Amino acid sequence: MQIFFSLKNKISNLIKILDKMSKSKAENEKIVLEYLVEQNRPLSAQDVTTNLAIDLGKTSIASILEKLASDNRIKEKIYGKQKIYMALQNEDIVNTKTNVRNLDEKIILSKAELNRISQENLKMESQLKSYGDKVPVIELENRIKSVQDEIKDLKTRINSFKSANTRVISKEERQKVVCFFFKYFLIH
Helix, strand or coil, X not given: CHHHHHHHHHHXXXXXXXXXXXXXXXXXXXXXXXXXXXXXXXXXXXXXXXHCCCCCCHHHHHHHHHHHHHCCCEEEEEECCEEEEEECCCCCHHHHHHHHHHHHHHHXXXXXXXXXXXXXXXXXXXXXXXXXXXXXXXXXXXXXXXXXXXXXXXXXXXXXXXXXXXXXXXXXXXXXXXXXXXXXXXXX
């Protein structure tokens, strides 16, 4: 009876080990499949073994790849002695053509919009160039104000000269004074 219980324990331990191995094998299959989909290029068993970060040998990876290929989850091609594996492209061709057609329409609409905006830009640039010689209204208003201030200043100076006892001289008298000034100050 003791032999029976020891065999039963050994069998249950083996079943547990096999369960762990089958779970880890399923996980490893999932990891390998995800890696192939992520890379999206053909890879050999050696490439997968060296690039994948799990502790499995080349034979284990090769058996996983062959199982995935037999389950039609990946595609297998044989080139001479080497087997190459790649992820299946599951896109629907009709759906892809529709997407391409939609993208082409968007491109055409975008190009039309670009042309329209470019034309508007050219019009605005030509308007801006035509306004380049013209002075803005704000600057003109500032100039008018400064000229009005200068006129007020000159009027006050004229009034101060008129109110002071000043005498207006003629051109001949002015020329005599200037000649005298040059003669007296420049010679001496």
